[in-house]
Amino acid sequence: MTDTHTTAPGSLSERLDGMSRDDVYRLDRQHVFHSWSAQGLIEPLPIQRALGSYFWDYEGRRYLDFSSQLVNVNIGYQHPKVVAAIQEQAARLTTIQPAFANDARSEAARLITEVAPEGLDCVFFTNGGAEANENALRMARLHTGRHKVLATYRSYHGATAGSITLTGDPRRWPSEPGQPGIVHFWGPYTYRSAFHSENVEQERDRALAHLRDTLMVEGPHTVAAIILETVVGTNGVLVPPDGYLEGVRALCDEHGIMLIADEVMAGFGRCGEWFAVDHWGVRPDLITFAKGVNSGYVPLGGVVISDEVAASFQERAYPGGLTYSGHPLACASAVASITAFHEEGIIENARRLGEDVIGPRLREIAEKHPSVGDVRGLGVFWAVELVKDRATREPLVPFNASGDAAKPMGAFAAACKERGLWPFTHFNRTHVVPPCTTTPEEAEEGLAILDEALNVADTFTS
Helix, strand or coil, X not given: CCCCCCCCCCCHHHHHHCCCHHHHHHHHHHHCCCCCCCHHHCCCCCEEEEEECEEEECXXXXXXXXXXXXXXXXXXXXXXXXXXXXXXXXXXXXXXXXXXXXXXXXXXXXXXXXXXXXXXEEEEEECCHHHHHHHHHHHHHHHHCCXXXXXXXXXXXCCCHHHHHHCCCHHHHHHCCCCCCEEEECCCCHHHCCCCCCCHHHHHHHHHHHHHHHHHHHCXXXXXXXXXXXXXCCCCCECCCCCHXXXXXXXXXXXXXXXXXXXXXXXXXXXXXXXXXXXXXXXXCEEEECHHHCCCCCCCEEEEEEHHHHHCCCCXXXXXXXXXXXXXXXHHHHHHHHHHXXXXXXXXXXXXXXXXXXXXXXXXHHHHCCCEEEEEEECCEEEEEEEEECCCCEECCCCCCCHHHHHHHHHHXXXXXXXXXXXXXXXXXXXXXXXXXXXXXXXXXXXXXXXHHHHHHHCCCC
16 A cells, blocks of 8 residues: 655644644554554544543544543643653653663652552563563562462453463453463452352452462462452453452462552552552552553553562562663653642542542432443442343343444444543443543533433343
8 A cells, every 4th residue: 555645844743733634544544553453444533632531533523531541541631740741851861771770760669669558669660561560470480489370360461471361351362372370260240250149248258268279279389479450440340349359468478479469550549549459458569550650641660569579689680671661751751640649639539539429420320221230440440331131130242242242332332422422341341430630520521421321222221
């Protein structure tokens, strides 16, 4: 295919601002290879600008973002303090390799460890969440001298070789066989219990018993780590029952196993806490992060490392690294973002939105719509599970549905977009995950649209 676009003179702004919607779309289709997609079956929407909780297409249509893109724009779009920090850092120093000490990197690490649980005082920086989980996996194995790692079926940990093997959902299948030593188990999910539980307490106790039995037959002395999304993200916003994480921590302590908390999606305000583990007062050995640390303004992730694990690498080299680890532009944006979170009460805003606006309103919506089977969440991290039949809990679409089988969810999503709401849908769920900076009025606006769009989902119920 011939590229008819010619290099334009002038500044970057002049060059890009001169591109029309059709230019953007045409060049995308000619040259951009999209993730998780059949390239010939997609029609990416060209986006021109964004601000706060909204973004606009080239026709001037505004969308209230109830997806935070990929649940990462926690501070909202174009936050002036973060934008200014990137601009200022670019003028000071654009890049420096990780073997040097750098002020932006040092300060970002200090600020991150300051809000982490006590005794996690070091940060290994990566470019995103998958690399963070990849390195946490390696650290746990080297620290313990063991090779197995347990992860749940309902999980997503990234798409690199190790992290996709850790992943429990169907995105793992095309990459199999994966890295050896990964064992999957069932985590708690009261609404669709793998343990036939009748209440939350039974679900907690039976899930812990299942994990203990899994450790027994795998040999706990061979297990380096258990990795959990503290609150499961894309696979359902599954909030663990009170006492579950404490029980996992106790099992890890009993057998000398490292607990890795994957907080890539759940951290930095998403659950109304700095880290979701804070909701239960649990101290992991390793915490992985990305997304909300700087809302993806510049790629950044990392591992927060406990003192015990860090001590393993005082006299021996850690065998891992990345050219862009702790990139100054990314770290400067993290410093500005974390500072804004402190100064502007963004964590508290996320918690209040969940308690006072999103949670109560979703429960009201659930009462009205036969397509709503369950709602659950914390902070600005919620799921609405859609069903064909409330009594049988049959999902609105089958597990991992595609094509015609997925049409009911497609119709619901289209109804949201027609009304100016951009949803986050996965399987038979829509997730309510707006930026942590969303105002109560904006949240009410989006929830009202969600309420309307669910009338479409209702038409597919029994």
